Amino acid sequence: MTAELDGQVAIITGGSRGLGHAMARALAQQGARTVLASRNSNECVAAAARVQSDFGSPSVGAAADVSNPQDTDLLVRRAVDAFGRIDILVNAAGIMVRGGIEETSVEEFDRCFAVNLRGSWLMCRSVAAVMKAARYGRIINVASVQSFVGLTHRTAYASTKGGIASLTRALALEWAAAGITVNAIAPGAFVTPMVERASHTPEFSEMIQREVPLGRSGRLEEVYGAVQLLASPRSSYILGAIISVDGGWVAH
Ligand code: NAP
Numbered sequence: 001m002t003a004e005l006d007g008q009v010a011i012i013t014g015g016s017r018g019l020g021h022a023m024a025r026a027l028a029q030q031g032a033r034t035v036l037a038s039r040n041s042n043e044c045v046a047a048a049a050r051v052q053s054d055f056g057s058p059s060v061g062a063a064a065d066v067s068n069p070q071d072t073d074l075l076v077r078r079a080v081d082a083f084g085r086i087d088i089l090v091n092a093a094g095i096m097v098r099g100g101i102e103e104t105s106v107e108e109f110d111r112c113f114a115v116n117l118r119g120s121w122l123m124c125r126s127v128a129a130v131m132k133a134a135r136y137g138r139i140i141n142v143a144s145v146q147s148f149v150g151l152t153h154r155t156a157y158a159s160t161k162g163g164i165a166s167l168t169r170a171l172a173l174e175w176a177a178a179g180i181t182v183n184a185i186a187p188g189a190f191v192t193p194m195v196e197r198a199s200h201t202p203e204f205s206e207m208i209q210r211e212v213p214l215g216r217s218g219r220l221e222e223v224y225g226a227v228q229l230l231a232s233p234r235s236s237y238i239l240g241a242i243i244s245v246d247g248g249w250v251a252h
Contacts, residue, residue, distance in 0.1 A: 003031030010088035016043040018192030020092030026224035028055035035079040037064045066119030072126040088138045091120040097156045109156040116160035137180035172240030188246025189217040213248035
């Protein structure tokens, strides 16, 4: 039986763990060959080996810092060298900065923007030539509930996620005629290494009960459906959409 993404190739930044890793698994489940990137070479190589053994599609790990333009160009070249094409790009690499605005340093603010927003922008720019030559591409950015609603003590992070929503819409228009769709997924609360420590606090449980109609955080497999939809050739008429996967958080 053929799977929908058989023969296709996907780069997933932040693919070594958490939501990025889940998104890589979602694509491998549909037959895509995957390139998993993060700054830690050992971790992304090990994560790729897990994907390959669990789903049977070839997967490689590649170290890259998405905030660095040389790294993003090199990552694209490595994917083409490994598999000959790139159909799908998932920009899931991200970092969190917590703290009140007066306690957040300018360096933390700049780093958060460099990874979350500039990193997504750079990856899109680096992959442009390959996708435009093929006249086909599926780009999936990772926004957040915080693209739509405020949470205190996260001004830097929330600002990057507002920016990712705007990047998604602007680039969707820019590349509409090129056969490349640009969309985003806006996750709610998923217990990944990014939020692991915070998830044990009473404030986290209270926030989930107060904000999430389903009354729980998401299971990683619950992001698969949105990723598979936006990566599919069948989503050719979906442009600039931001799909919430948040248990109803922004709907209530
Ligand atoms: P995570 O578990 O901390 O994973 C983050 C991933 O990004 C790791 O693979 C990490 O690997 C990689 N990364 C960080 N900085 C990088 C850089 N400069 N270059 C390349 N890779 C880098 O976080 P997560 O919760 O899965 O988050 C994934 C995405 O979902 C992020 O964009 C996050 O903002 C978003 N999100 C998460 C939630 C949630 O509840 N978890 C909610 C909404 C949105 P290295 O550190 O080894 O580089």
